[in-house]
Amino acid sequence: MNQTALITGASKRIGRSIAGHLAAKGWNVAIHYNVSSADAEQLVVRLRHNYPNQLFKAFRANLTIVKEVEGLISSVAAFFHEINLLVNNASVFDKGHLKETPVELFDHQFNVNLKAPFLLMRDFANLVKKGNIINLVDTRITNNRSDFAAYSLSKKALWELTKMAALELSPEIRVNAIAPGVTLPPDGKDEDYLSKLAEDIPMKRPGGIAPVLKCLDFILKNDYLTGQLLFADGGENLGQNV
Numbered sequence: 001m002n003q004t005a006l007i008t009g010a011s012k013r014i015g016r017s018i019a020g021h022l023a024a025k026g027w028n029v030a031i032h033y034n035v036s037s038a039d040a041e042q043l044v045v046r047l048r049h050n051y052p053n054q055l056f057k058a059f060r061a062n063l064t065i066v067k068e069v070e071g072l073i074s075s076v077a078a079f080f081h082e083i084n085l086l087v088n089n090a091s092v093f094d095k096g097h098l099k100e101t102p103v104e105l106f107d108h109q110f111n112v113n114l115k116a117p118f119l120l121m122r123d124f125a126n127l128v129k130k131g132n133i134i135n136l137v138d139t140r141i142t143n144n145r146s147d148f149a150a151y152s153l154s155k156k157a158l159w160e161l162t163k164m165a166a167l168e169l170s171p172e173i174r175v176n177a178i179a180p181g182v183t184l185p186p187d188g189k190d191e192d193y194l195s196k197l198a199e200d201i202p203m204k205r206p207g208g209i210a211p212v213l214k215c216l217d218f219i220l221k222n223d224y225l226t227g228q229l230l231f232a233d234g235g236e237n238l239g240q241n242v
């Protein structure tokens with residue numbers, strides 16, 4: 001029987017690529033989205049067409065609304081009968097130094113990037129009971145820059161949660177994290193912007209999504225790995241040589 005993955009924020013960008021990647025390897029995929037319903041439905045149609053023997057379905061949930069978060073794992077499990085992998089990919093990325101961060105921005109970052117993954121991991125552990133969880137963090141967790149203060153802190157906490165959950169949920173559930181670096185330009189920015197950002201990292205170029213997918217494959221294949229963080233960041237976590 002095909003395995004099933006639930007990927008949050010899977011209608012676009014990295015989440016969409018993870019969905020396509022797993023589908024190509026024979027997985028059924030639950031495509032979670034919030035506002036991007038057209039993109040999510042288009043992805044479902046494309047995947048059903050390309051892989052007619054597998055199951056694909058879109059599930060909407062606003063990850064800032066606890067009731068919607070708490071319904072997600074059970075809805076996906078009811079449709080697919082089991083879930084083997086949860087990828088906490090959905091995220092918000094709002095700029096703001098500590099001194100410029102209103103409480104609404106702080107809460108939004110923490111609700112989507114930490115609280116929702118926490119609740120989904122809890123429900124996965126209680127309802128699904130075995131499998132894999134992979135959390136998307138960010139290479140920024142290795143520094144103390146405050147230009148995205150609440151975002152960075154939410155991702156630092158998600159990494160701590162990854163280790164805590166790995167310890168509590170082993171051996172039935174493995175919990176690992178991937179930290180992308182210069183991967184895709186944010187909305188409104190182009191590849192030139194990304195290449196400029198990459199000038200100062202050891203590998204001197206943006207990575208694109210492929211390194212993230214390779215980390216995902218490695219985590220899934222290596223069944224002795226739990227509580228680990230793989231950097232898909234071209235060495236950015238090392239800092240800068242002077």
Ligand SMILES: NC(=O)c1ccc[n+]([C@@H]2O[C@H](COP(=O)([O-])OP(=O)(O)OC[C@H]3O[C@@H](n4cnc5c(N)ncnc54)[C@H](OP(=O)(O)O)[C@@H]3O)[C@@H](O)[C@H]2O)c1
Nearest residue numbers: 009013014033034035036062063090091136138180183184
């Ligand atoms: N892109 C990069 O270069 C980069 C670098 C470092 C780390 N990362 C990490 O990698 C992951 C994927 O990055 P990305 O750039 O592809 O992500 P993204 O495009 O910023 O966001 C992915 C999805 O998150 C969903 N989302 C946002 N708010 C939500 C809410 N309230 N409820 C439910 N879903 C919500 C959105 O779904 P809808 O559109 O359906 O609302 C969105 O499509 C993230 O965790 C990010 O932090 C990315």
